[in-house]
Amino acid sequence: MGDPSDSLVRRREIGFRELHPDPEQARSAALQLVGVPGVLEVQVVDPLLLRISYHLMQITLEQIEAALEEAGFHLDNRLLLRL
Numbered sequence: 001m002g003d004p005s006d007s008l009v010r011r012r013e014i015g016f017r018e019l020h021p022d023p024e025q026a027r028s029a030a031l032q033l034v035g036v037p038g039v040l041e042v043q044v045v046d047p048l049l050l051r052i053s054y055h056l057m058q059i060t061l062e063q064i065e066a067a068l069e070e071a072g073f074h075l076d077n078r079l080l081l082r083l
Contacts, residue, residue, distance in 0.1 A: 015076035
């Protein structure tokens with residue numbers, strides 16, 4: 001049986017829009033997220049897609065996305081990407 005705290009760990013993908021001065025937004029965002037409390041793992045899938053694991057007791061996806069947008073990243077919030 002798994003660790004009960006595993007139910008509080010989420011794995012999500014965050015996509016970025018193409019029209020941005022930084023063609024490697026996923027890599028740049030990953031560098032900013034490393035070491036953030038609650039962020040457990042960050043993986044660059046491709047230049048516009050980031051895979052992230054985080055602990056819900058410390059941070060939420062909404063907080064992560066808000067911080068990235070505040071830092072100037074252009075997130076791709078299309079429904080197809082969310083599914």
